Amino acid sequence: MAAVTPQDDTRLRYAWRVCAVTSLGIVLIGVAGSTLNVALPTVVRHFGANALESTWILLAFLLVNTASLVFFGRVADLLGRREVYLTGFALFTLASLLAGLSPDVWFLIGTRALQAIGAAMILANGTVIITDAFPPDRLSQGMGVYIGTLSVAQLAGPTLGGLIAETAGWQWIFWLNVPAGLIALGVGAGLLRKMPRRPKAPVDALGNVLVFAALSALLLALSEAGSSGLSSPVFLIGAGLFVLLVPLIVLTGRRSPSPVLDLRLFGGRLLACANLASFCNALARSALILVVALYFQAAKGLDAFAAGLSVLPVPVGIGLASPVVGMLGRRVSPYALSIVGAAMSAAGLGVLALAADPATPYWVIGGGLFVAGCGSGTFLTGNTTQVMRALPADSLGVVNGFRVMVMNVGIVISVGLSLSVLTASVGPALRAQVYAGTLSTLSPVAVGQLMDGFQRAYGVLFAVALTGTVLAALARSPRR
Template sequence: MSLASVLTALGGSALNVALPQVVRQTHAGADAASWILIAFQLTTTVLMVVFGRLADMFGRRTMYLTGLATYTLASLLAGLAPDAWLIVALRVLQAGGTAMLLTNSAALVTDAFPRDRLGEGMGVYTASFSIAQLVGPTVGGFFTEHLGWRWVFWYNVPIGLLCLVWGALVLPRARPAGGERGLDLPGNVLVLAGLGGLLLALSEVTRLGWGHPLVAGGVAAFVLALPLFILREGRTRHPVVDIRLFRDPPFALGTTASFLNAAARISVLFLVSLFFQAVRGEAPVPAALKVLPLSVAAMAASVTSGFLQRWLSPRAVAVIGTSLTLTGLAGLLCTISATVPYAPMAAFLVLIGLGSGLFLPSNTTVLLDGVPSNRLGIVNAMRLMLQNTGGVVGTAMVLSVITVPLPAALHDSVFAGTLSQAAPTAIADLVIGYRWALGCMTAVAALNVLTCLHRARPAAGAPAPVDANRGRGQNGSVSAS
């Protein structure tokens, strides 16, 4: 599970560094460059709840292996794509495979760990994503500089085939979890239309404006689908999303914290890597090496998190993590400039990495510990859906805000990493855009600290959890992706 998780997470972090060369060699505009990143996150998000429900019904092993095969095939084809918009389409296919993986991986890992060691197991599993962040920028920079951007996709193929064969041999052929097997097709359609429309509108509003038909249509789809979805889910026997779960304060606050954390920190790696290419004029490999401190710190903190929970509650660890992330983002905001030394930037990246590594496994343990096996897939999918929604919102915000102070004619140069050569006098304006983006991310991180502090307070008289079976089933799990 960890190797496959490294595979899928590696693709995104490597592509962050390779994106400027992809833009240059495919002659892509700023809109296509943005969608190469956003399309993956958006598709993964809207498909989470669908695949979570299907996994509960038909079994996690089959869906997991199908997801691996889909991701590997899409990677092969993306490396052959002749233009940027075809890459966007294949990134959508990759996202479908990733959604199948993420809704199942942690449940499969949990079966291998006794309850008293689960925190440690989840910490190590979470570290696999940090390993991907650690290796990804270097891999992306190396392939881009020496073999070409297509290898950023092609290297996934042999690893994906290895994971596929390995998984087919060792994953147990367990029966699907018991319980109701109905599928709410109208509810799934409403999720795809409403959430997809909202994320589409948020990702394009700065570039196109509120009056553009694409943005207005996305907002309208969300506004129309939301009440219909709530009405539908309150009446159907097989809801896609059990909205009653949000009456449980720990669940509501935990999912809110997941959303805010992702929105605040998900774009840091891309933002910093692009900074050294567009502002400092550095090549992809040196730029990739500059962001390694964040990934190293996140990996170390993820592994440490489970052991730290022997002495501190998971809620306390989550608060510490969010506070470190806030401190790191605020530090970058205060120091970012065209001439800032690397040392303070590296120190603040370390703080963000430590915060992320501590927060993810501890917050997920609080949120999903005790979920019964037959509801694990959909509950975990709800968590991931909101977390990925935060990632899409954060990415769209950053991609839009950093170029606002610049003339529209220079936007393509920013994402191609050539602004320092194309228009050196515009660097000061780009730095202003960076400050605006970091200011937004810092504000979101501060709100997340408040959310986690509120959840950490003893809740006297709090209502009981909605699920009467809340209390770990034999396959209960937490997910830390």
């Protein structure tokens, strides 16, 4: 066993301080996202939002965040990773203040988009800053703590969001980000060192615009399919635009020296399968808290706070699994951890698919949520470590932005797809009542129809999770 030099000890101490700072960022993003998932019915009732507006309160953040991740990874390579990271904190804090002052629902959607830009600056660079700070043999430990911290945010978020919505008002869901953001900005500015800038390369502006347009068209098609069917003109136009834009994205990517979607990253089996497994895992898990929170409010008639308590097993599972897996990472390969995590996520979703009935006892639902949470924590730690170890240092920023973007595309599609499958069972007339959490007061027949929607939604997510498990198994490093 090699002796630990003073230089190694100094680097490790700095690495853990960096992990603490970046964890503040992920707490801010995690809490902001998960609180609104549970408090959505309260916000919908306040503004009297229709089904389309209700969907876009959530999707505006995901869409803008996803489309700008690679862009800000490239910008950070050019302008400095520390500078872009701290600017993200400032912008996210300002947008949170404005969101709480929203006079109408579309102003809120706009400030959510502004929040998403700040979040993209943070997410595209946090993992890279950790990777640069930690020695390679300790990276899995740092990643385990970083991802475990996200689960703490998700743990507090739903309960906190439900409590705030029922007591102080939904505005404080956003305003609580302001002091937290200012603290994170001050601590980060004082602690983070400047990182060397990478060789300059042009930003693929056209590629970013095309990706944003393609994702917007896809989301519009998915959100319309559930209420109006596959023959709806809006669905046909959205799906047609998406199909037309994908080849254009590929074409512009081949001509750009720094494409927003660098398909060369899929050239090797490890990165291709690991990124696709990450996509499947994100698609399968991301809407879980939202769908389950809607289940307890729309079908069971619980308030937002009680619904927030009901989804706690997911973040508890992630929070317990991530640091434990991080410590195991020095003895067990990230490859093996990703497979085990993906399989556990699929098992948890399988339990939920079989338990979609109002008469199902909570311990069964809670058990499925806990297993899915443990699986997500295990997979995310193993998969992230596996991918980041495989990357050259001079491409960490852009490629990590691409990696997070792939996951976010899964999240975007997951929210649109699962809500569409879920609400299709009750028809367009009652769809708004599902989002507002008031369906249980209208008709037992409608609730029974909604249960069919929950079962179908979980079934689709379970199938996707199984596919992710197979892809994780294929993401083996080539033998040398």
